[in-house]
Amino acid sequence: MNNLIKGEKHDWEMVIGLEIHAQVKSNSKLFSSSSTKFGSSPNSQVSLVDAAMPGMLPVINKYCVEQAVKTGVGLNAKINNYSVFDRKNYFYADLPQGYQISQYKYPIVGEGKVTIDFKDGTSKDIRIVRLHLEQDAGKSLHDQNPSKTYVDLNRSGVALMEIVSEPDIRTPDEAGMYISKIRSILMYLDTCDGNMQEGSLRADVNISVRKPGDEYGTRCEIKNLNSIKFIKQAINYEAKRQIEILESGGSIEQNTMLFNTSTGKTRPMRNKEEAHDYRYFPDPDLLPLEISDEEIVKIKSSIPELPDELKNKFIETYKLSNYDASVLTAEKQTSDYFNETINSDEELKNHAKIVVNWITSELFSLLNKNNLDLNNSSVSPENLGQLIKLISTNEISGKIAKDVLEDMFSSGKTARQIVDEKGLQQVTDQGEIAKVIDEVIAENQKMVEQYLAGKDKLLGFFVGQAMKLTKGKANPKMLNDILMQKLNKKN
Amino acid sequence: MPKPSLKQTLKDLDTKKISIRELNQDYLKRIKEKENLNVFIHFSEENVLKQIDNLEKDNSAKKLKGIPIAIKDLFCTKNMPTTAASKILENFNPTYESFVTQKLLDEGSIFVGKTNLDEFAMGSATNTSFFGNTINPLSKDDEPLAPGGSSGGSAAAVAADLCLGATGTDTGGSIRQPASFCGVVGIKPTYGLCSRWGIAAFASSLDQAGIFSHNVEDASLLLQSIAGFDQRDSTSAKVDIPNYFENLDDDLNGKTVGIPKEYSIDGTPMEISQIWEDAIKVLEKKGVKIKNISLPHTKYALPTYYIIAPAEASSNLARYDGVKYGFRSDEIDSLDEMYENTRAQGFGREVKRRILIGTYVLSAGYYDAYYLKAQKVRKLIADDFNKAFKECDFIVTPTAPSAAFPLNEKQNDPIKMYLNDVFTVPASLAGLPGISIPFGEDKNNLPLGIQILGKHFDEQQVFNVAVSLERSYE
Numbered sequence: 001m002n003n004l005i006k007g008e009k010h011d012w013e014m015v016i017g018l019e020i021h022a023q024v025k026s027n028s029k030l031f032s033s034s035s036t037k038f039g040s041s042p043n044s045q046v047s048l049v050d051a052a053m054p055g056m057l058p059v060i061n062k063y064c065v066e067q068a069v070k071t072g073v074g075l076n077a078k079i080n081n082y083s084v085f086d087r088k089n090y091f092y093a094d095l096p097q098g099y100q101i102s103q104y105k106y107p108i109v110g111e112g113k114v115t116i117d118f119k120d121g122t123s124k125d126i127r128i129v130r131l132h133l134e135q136d137a138g139k140s141l142h143d144q145n146p147s148k149t150y151v152d153l154n155r156s157g158v159a160l161m162e163i164v165s166e167p168d169i170r171t172p173d174e175a176g177m178y179i180s181k182i183r184s185i186l187m188y189l190d191t192c193d194g195n196m197q198e199g200s201l202r203a204d205v206n207i208s209v210r211k212p213g214d215e216y217g218t219r220c221e222i223k224n225l226n227s228i229k230f231i232k233q234a235i236n237y238e239a240k241r242q243i244e245i246l247e248s249g250g251s252i253e254q255n256t257m258l259f260n261t262s263t264g265k266t267r268p269m270r271n272k273e274e275a276h277d278y279r280y281f282p283d284p285d286l287l288p289l290e291i292s293d294e295e296i297v298k299i300k301s302s303i304p305e306l307p308d309e310l311k312n313k314f315i316e317t318y319k320l321s322n323y324d325a326s327v328l329t330a331e332k333q334t335s336d337y338f339n340e341t342i343n344s345d346e347e348l349k350n351h352a353k354i355v356v357n358w359i360t361s362e363l364f365s366l367l368n369k370n371n372l373d374l375n376n377s378s379v380s381p382e383n384l385g386q387l388i389k390l391i392s393t394n395e396i397s398g399k400i401a402k403d404v405l406e407d408m409f410s411s412g413k414t415a416r417q418i419v420d421e422k423g424l425q426q427v428t429d430q431g432e433i434a435k436v437i438d439e440v441i442a443e444n445q446k447m448v449e450q451y452l453a454g455k456d457k458l459l460g461f462f463v464g465q466a467m468k469l470t471k472g473k474a475n476p477k478m479l480n481d482i483l484m485q486k487l488n489k490k491n
Numbered sequence: 492m493p494k495p496s497l498k499q500t501l502k503d504l505d506t507k508k509i510s511i512r513e514l515n516q517d518y519l520k521r522i523k524e525k526e527n528l529n530v531f532i533h534f535s536e537e538n539v540l541k542q543i544d545n546l547e548k549d550n551s552a553k554k555l556k557g558i559p560i561a562i563k564d565l566f567c568t569k570n571m572p573t574t575a576a577s578k579i580l581e582n583f584n585p586t587y588e589s590f591v592t593q594k595l596l597d598e599g600s601i602f603v604g605k606t607n608l609d610e611f612a613m614g615s616a617t618n619t620s621f622f623g624n625t626i627n628p629l630s631k632d633d634e635p636l637a638p639g640g641s642s643g644g645s646a647a648a649v650a651a652d653l654c655l656g657a658t659g660t661d662t663g664g665s666i667r668q669p670a671s672f673c674g675v676v677g678i679k680p681t682y683g684l685c686s687r688w689g690i691a692a693f694a695s696s697l698d699q700a701g702i703f704s705h706n707v708e709d710a711s712l713l714l715q716s717i718a719g720f721d722q723r724d725s726t727s728a729k730v731d732i733p734n735y736f737e738n739l740d741d742d743l744n745g746k747t748v749g750i751p752k753e754y755s756i757d758g759t760p761m762e763i764s765q766i767w768e769d770a771i772k773v774l775e776k777k778g779v780k781i782k783n784i785s786l787p788h789t790k791y792a793l794p795t796y797y798i799i800a801p802a803e804a805s806s807n808l809a810r811y812d813g814v815k816y817g818f819r820s821d822e823i824d825s826l827d828e829m830y831e832n833t834r835a836q837g838f839g840r841e842v843k844r845r846i847l848i849g850t851y852v853l854s855a856g857y858y859d860a861y862y863l864k865a866q867k868v869r870k871l872i873a874d875d876f877n878k879a880f881k882e883c884d885f886i887v888t889p890t891a892p893s894a895a896f897p898l899n900e901k902q903n904d905p906i907k908m909y910l911n912d913v914f915t916v917p918a919s920l921a922g923l924p925g926i927s928i929p930f931g932e933d934k935n936n937l938p939l940g941i942q943i944l945g946k947h948f949d950e951q952q953v954f955n956v957a958v959s960l961e962r963s964y965e
Contacts, residue, residue, distance in 0.1 A: 052810040054691040055567050057724050087806050091830050098809020279853035284695035284803055286725050
């Protein structure tokens with residue numbers, strides 16, 4: 001695959017690494033028992049610890065640790081038996097302690113990898129450097145008062161997992177696929193709700209460009225992107241900016257950038273000289289985090305099937321393609337829906353590809369049109385299964401089935417009900433179909449002659465006419481066979 | 492006049508020889524008479540009377556019912572402001588009660604006030620307080636003396652008999668050194684014995700709450716009350732707390748005392764060496780074996796301490812930023828200016844000095860040479876003690892290199908001031924329990940202290956040796 005982008009003078013390659021911040025799904029914060037509920041009124045979920053009152057001390061939330069371990073397992077990563085919480089020191093109004101408790105030298109999770117799948121059936125591994133636990137900061141509200149800034153500490157102390165990748169990503173699309181894959185894994189594991197709009201999942205992007213084969217160039221870091229669309233936009237803009245500088249003989253300054261979502265541009269926030277010296281040191285209020293092998297085994301055993309395992313299972317069991325299987329397993333709700341549909345009738349297991357198509361194209365397009373997703377679909381997996389069964393047993397044609405599905409979607413009725421009420425069963429009576437064909441032939445003698453003279457294309461016309469007369473209910477294969485038979489007899 | 496005793500007072504209250512009201516009014520009177528010592532940052536007679544009223548209505552039996560206790564103003568208290576002797580917390584009223592003070596309240600004690608200290612417990616003379624010096628009650632008229640520090644207010648409160656016991660905190664000697672200067676008993680237990688929850692932090696890996704009292708028995712009673720596991724402090728220890736008082740035993744026959752040669756340092760006054768020798772002789776007479784031991788890394792303890800403690804402090808004090816509570820400068824045109832002016836105006840010189848030292852030693856490029864190395868040396872110092880305790884049951888040393896010095900004497904020489912902690916800091920770095928008891932006097936009749944160090948969580952042994960020496964001295 002050619003991943004290079006054209007500059008004025010050369011081809012360039014992007015080198016991209018992501019730091020993903022995923023909010024741990026947990027009812028309480030990393031070091032306090034305050035609630036983590038999103039959207040509560042400002043400063044209603046703030047304990048004495050979260051507000052950094054004098055003499056208050058952090059106490060680790062064991063559930064968050066388990067969630068991080070689970071995630072580590074999901075990233076095929078090494079779980080460290082020993083990790084340490086450090087203080088990252090800096091001043092900001094929404095950082096009440098004056099430091100963030102994070103993990104620096106000894107993270108809870110070490111090296112791992114995730115696989116992304118391309119449409120052409122190939123795939124690529126992106127290596128993970130580490131995952132560590134840390135506290136989120138509060139929120140500064142600059143828009144409440146013309147001359148004042150307010151601080152909301154509800155988010156202060158909420159647990160985050162920072163997942164750092166190697167610079168293995170080469171295109172904006174790969175970056176998008178990578179974050180989608182991480183999101184999918186987190187949601188399967190139920191360790192993060194994956195909600196990017198609410199900021200539960202956001203990413204810092206490190207990007208540099210180089211001529212193919214060269215050493216890595218100087219990178220810039222774009223902070224705090226909260227949608228896949230913005231990530232791609234920011235990468236594209238930033239790569240172009242860097243290439244322009246390099247091609248005009250300049251050099252890249254190692255800057256921290258902000259992305260403006262309305263202009264689609266990046267701009268520098270601070271340069272290397274202004275970079276903070278965070279003065280990391282082990283937090284003396286907390287003991288090192290020790291996790292025994294037994295605990296890790298116990299947590300591992302509680303882990304559900306992950307997208308890649310499921311994908312392989314689907315490929316093996318149902319002979320699906322790698323890409324179909326990866327689309328099916330990208331979101332847990334999709335694979336759950338597929339499983340429920342295909343298990344609703346033994347017969348369907350022989351028609352897995354049809355089931356995939358009906359879910360990922362027909363049903364998805366209906367849902368998209370109505371701004372819904374599988375969780376609030378009015379068509380249950382059982383009902384979709386019933387519809388597909390009607391197709392596979394030739395009771396209705398695929399074409400009619402599309403109308404039935406729309407009807408099911410809006411009325412909530414079952415496929416059977418709709419087919420029976422409207423009399424949509426396929427006509428499979430040989431005699432009845434033959435009668436209709438005779439009619440068509442009789443009425444279109446000229447065409448028949450032309451066909452016999454070699455105008456093969458007209459076959460479709462006859463099929464269409466016959467279908468019209470049966471209101472689309474004739475079994476297409478039978479119709480075809482009988483039509484050919486009859487026409488050939490004339491020859 | 493008999494020496495005040497908490498134990499005896501409990502008996503007198505029990506036999507109705509004296510009432511809670513009479514007892515505390517006696518103390519209130521003395522507190523008002525001794526106002527010139529500047530012992531308290533916060534004192535409210537009304538508050539004390541209210542506590543008496545409440546206790547009079549309370550019929551339940553409580554271990555310290557009615558006993559007047561003074562609280563170092565580093566412990567957060569619900570019914571009294573908490574300042575840490577800093578302008579930056581000048582008007583801070585906690586909505587919560589520290590673990591240690593809650594325990595004392597649960598036992599029915601009466602808080603007479605919040606005692607003065609060095610700002611954020613940084614100092615050795617109680618002369619860095621925003622609220623002025625505390626004067627050692629043992630001062631002669633012509634020359635006011637320092638009470639030691641940082642818990643100088645608490646030590647002075649006991650020495651002047653303004654309470655029957657006081658809380659303190661000890662990071663590098665802040666209980667033991669003022670106890671020695673004021674001629675009272677002061678114990679710093681093992682790191683982790685008493686929860687740090689609700690104590691404004693100075694250096695988290697060293698801070699430990701403890702007790703001042705008139706005698707060893709009282710210290711054993713009070714420590715019993717404030718010790719114990721607290722799940723809100725991750726460094727709090729899950730250990731059984733023995734009944735120190737019931738188990739007090741002055742029979743030391745067959746025990747071994749370690750005498751570390753590194754604690755004989757040049758320039759130590761004769762009198763200090765003399766009381767050390769005297770103490771050893773007393774122990775020998777009681778059948779204690781004398782073992783000369785070596786703690787080879789002792790000489791690195793002070794520099795190590797003055798890297799680790801400021802490093803932690805520089806981070807612990809970052810929360811005092813003018814955003815959420817406490818003092819905020821009026822001169823603020825930007826967020827950075829708010830931080831700069833608030834902290835420049837809110838902290839005193841010594842606190843600022845230590846924040847700067849701490850920030851420096853944690854900075855990129857210096858971390859390995861200072862902080863990391865200090866942590867390694869700290870481990871060596873702890874190992875020294877672990878080895879020594881294989882050969883002895885406890886260690887005896889002087890508490891401080893001098894008796895109480897005149898106020899302001901070392902004000903302008905931080906290094907000299909830091910040297911005051913030379914005998915107390917090693918045990919702090921190792922997290923060991925240590926007690927200081929009055930033992931002898933210098934040529935000016937000022938008290939001197941002997942320090943007894945024990946194994947981790949072996950406070951009982953420390954108390955036993957202390958009570959044994961105390962009884963021999965009386």
